[in-house]
Amino acid sequence: MSVSSAPADTALEGDAALAAAAAALREARAKATRRRLGVVALVLAAAIGFLLYKALTSGVVYFKTVAQAVAARQRLGDATFQIEGVVVPHSLHVAGVHQAFALCSGPVRIPVHNVGTPPQLFTSGVAVVLVGHFVGTSNLFSSDQILVKHSSSYVAAHPGRVQHGDNQHC
Numbered sequence: 001m002s003v004s005s006a007p008a009d010t011a012l013e014g015d016a017a018l019a020a021a022a023a024a025l026r027e028a029r030a031k032a033t034r035r036r037l038g039v040v041a042l043v044l045a046a047a048i049g050f051l052l053y054k055a056l057t058s059g060v061v062y063f064k065t066v067a068q069a070v071a072a073r074q075r076l077g078d079a080t081f082q083i084e085g086v087v088v089p090h091s092l093h094v095a096g097v098h099q100a101f102a103l104c105s106g107p108v109r110i111p112v113h114n115v116g117t118p119p120q121l122f123t124s125g126v127a128v129v130l131v132g133h134f135v136g137t138s139n140l141f142s143s144d145q146i147l148v149k150h151s152s153s154y155v156a157a158h159p160g161r162v163q164h165g166d167n168q169h170c
Contacts, residue, residue: 066105089124121148
């Protein structure tokens with residue numbers, strides 16, 4: 001009886017081919033997984049970058065003076081921003097929760113309409129920061145928040161400390 005080695009060699013070649021195919025499949029899956037992880041890492045990095053950008057830029061709030069806002073009127077459009085100026089003396093008209101007054105910065109004046117309860121120190125001649133936007137193409141500023149400016153050493157017992165717009169004149 002003779003034993004043939006041909007079928008055994010074919011079986012070994014088949015096993016090697018099967019092992020090579022399995023190794024190639026594992027390598028292809030590993031590459032696909034690395035590619036997916038790379039895409040996920042890129043998306044996460046972009047999201048974290050965007051959130052950091054928004055947190056840093058929204059935490060810093062600048063205001064424009066009346067003169068700066070009027071000069072940038074076209075660029076500002078109807079976007080919400082903060083504007084600083086002095087309430088023009090004798091221009092304040094109050095009707096319930098509506099206040100109408102003029103705000104100035106140097107020689108530049110704009111009309112303002114505010115809705116809401118103003119702070120207790122709000123009066124003619126004080127420096128204020130308003131949150132709002134220009135209405136349409138006019139210079140009418142519509143606001144819903146008034147912040148009265150005063151020094152950090154303000155003492156409640158001396159309400160006269162806020163004096164005529166921090167010495168600004170209109």
